[in-house]
Amino acid sequence: MVFTLVINWHLSKWGLTYHYPVKALLLIAEQNTECIIGSVFCLIINNNEVNFSVNPDSLSHSGVRVNPEVLMLARNQKHE
Numbered sequence: 481m482v483f484t485l486v487i488n489w490h491l492s493k494w495g496l497t498y499h500y501p502v503k504a505l506l507l508i509a510e511q512n513t514e515c516i517i518g519s520v521f522c523l524i525i526n527n528n529e530v531n532f533s534v535n536p537d538s539l540s541h542s543g544v545r546v547n548p549e550v551l552m553l554a555r556n557q558k559h560e
Contacts, residue, residue, distance in 0.1 A: 504543035520544060521554075 507519040515522035515533040520542050524531045534554040539546060 504545075506542060506544045507538070 509519035512522040
């Protein structure tokens with residue numbers, strides 16, 4: 481399985497999915513607090529703290545397999 485990491489959301493998500501249609505594609509966005517615009521993981525940076533959230537819909541379409549403990553970590557951060 482091939483993972484492609486993209487941290488700069490200004491790169492074209494659609495161009496990446498066009499060039500890598502048969503590979504697992506992991507998209508990571510910064511400051512996308514709602515995590516609803518196509519990224520699988522969204523980093524939320526506040527002062528000295530970095531949290532993340534997961535978009536389950538994007539994850540299911542990405543072809544990427546994520547350890548369930550990572551998903552639980554993201555879920556637990558929402559309830560702190």
